[in-house]
Amino acid sequence: MYEASIQAKITHGRLFDLKPEKRKALLVGTYEGARAKEEANDQLDELENLCKTFGLEIGEKVAVPLRGIDSATFIGKGKVEEFRLLVQEKDFDVVVFDDEISPQQQRNLERDLEILVIDRVELILGIFAQRAKTKEAVIQIELAECRYQLPRLKGRWSHLGRQGGGGGGGAGSGAYSRGGGEQQIEVDRRLLKRRIDQMEGELKEVIKNRETQRKARLRGGVPTFAIIGYTNAGKSSLMRYLTQSDIFVEDKLFATLDTTTRKYSLPNKQEILLIDTVGFIRKLPHLLIAAFKSTLEEAIQADILIHLVDASNPQAFNQAYASLEVLKELKADKHPMITVLNKVDQCEQRIIIEKMKLSFPKTVEISALTGQGVDNLLERMMREVSLLRKVVRLRIPQSEYALVSELMKEGKVLSTNYDENDILLEAEIPAELEHKVEIYKV
Secondary structure (H helix, E strand, O other): HHHHHHHHHHHOOOHHHHHOOOEEEEEEEOOOOOHHHHHHHHHHHHHHHHHHHHEEEEEEEEEOOOOEEEOEEEOOOOHHHHHHHHHHHOOOOOOEEEEOOOOOHHHHHHHHHEEEEEEHHHHHHHHHHOOOOOHHOOOOOHHHHHHHHHHHHHOOHHHHHHHHOOOOOOHHHHHHHHHHHHHHHHHHHHHHHHHHHHHHHHHHHHHHHHHHHHHHHHHHHHHHEEEEEEOOHHHHHHHHHOOOOOOOOOOOOOOOOEEEEEEOOOOOOOOOEEEEEEOOOOOOOOOHHHHHHHHHHHHHOEEEEEEEEEEOOOOOOHHHHHHHHHHHHHOOOOOOOEEEEEEEOOOOOHHHHHHHHHOOOOEEEOOOOOOOHHEEEEEEEHHHHHHHHEEEEEEHHHHHHHHHHHHHOOOOEEEEEEEOOEEEEEEEEEEEHHHHHEEEEE
């Protein structure tokens, strides 16, 4: 019974304890140097969108100049006192930091401000917890939540030590209660670690099933395109337009958490698979990258990436490069990639589009909402597919049968004949294997 209550406490974090009428938020960003102030304000605008996605009311946004990070409170005693007065004056219910703060800093800030204090990581985890639908997404989110909360358990039981100081038990009673609190932390920590182990086991099973599905797709030889990009760039809208399927679309950050795969036939009748993936974001918590690795691996394993960028957003460049940083972390940045500038019909600064076209090769302009430019995208997709596989005629000695086996496994054998000690093959093979058979070409 107790274990279930701990699980509920972690899965439904402190943000979920806020009452609907008590959700007024003070947003805090930080910067070092005058030049960084504009970027800090841009990131606060994004933090505002994240807060609105969760359901918080935005009271005020403040960008704080920092000379250095204070180990105790992140922002320093002077700023803490300013915020304490501001919180009292304007009756805020929660303070949201755009930066990741340590468990100790979080505890100290909550003690001094006497209010709930969260950071960007906890906010994004809360949004993900709200929007997770499939079993896999639920497991991934809870796993990330548990890993995030594990080093923060100490603050959850500080009330036990405070209770011990009151009443008539004297010093002995206080010491006993503090010990009880410490014991309770160890119990919680043990239960939480057990839950993490359990979820990791469940996730391994899900990953195994996903790997089986992926191998089946590879054996089918159907090229795969993963639609990747910043959250709210229009990935699901593009998927919906192309496949004419009833895919959920919403103008909110992280509307899609689960990968969706759909078959699609290009104009030349080439069948492909389209995979819609979870959106990226600046400062995407490493906890989430780790938890969603199995989902994000769809992008790693895809033959071709469609990198969607919201061209109407003034931060299009920063968002595009943030997506590329996540791809680098996943070691998927070397895949063939088409950069698709979406929402061009809403773009008020044409110079953004021209700069993007100079910075990114294979760039196509579209509107996933109206279909503008989609024909050009399909043409580019057909061209990329044609580069994936090559039809080759080979004469391979039977002594090199291991190579023949590899070609059968990775490619598609069109015809086979034998001439004395040689195997004559006509095969369609992945382009990356072509160098292995160069010397055997007829």
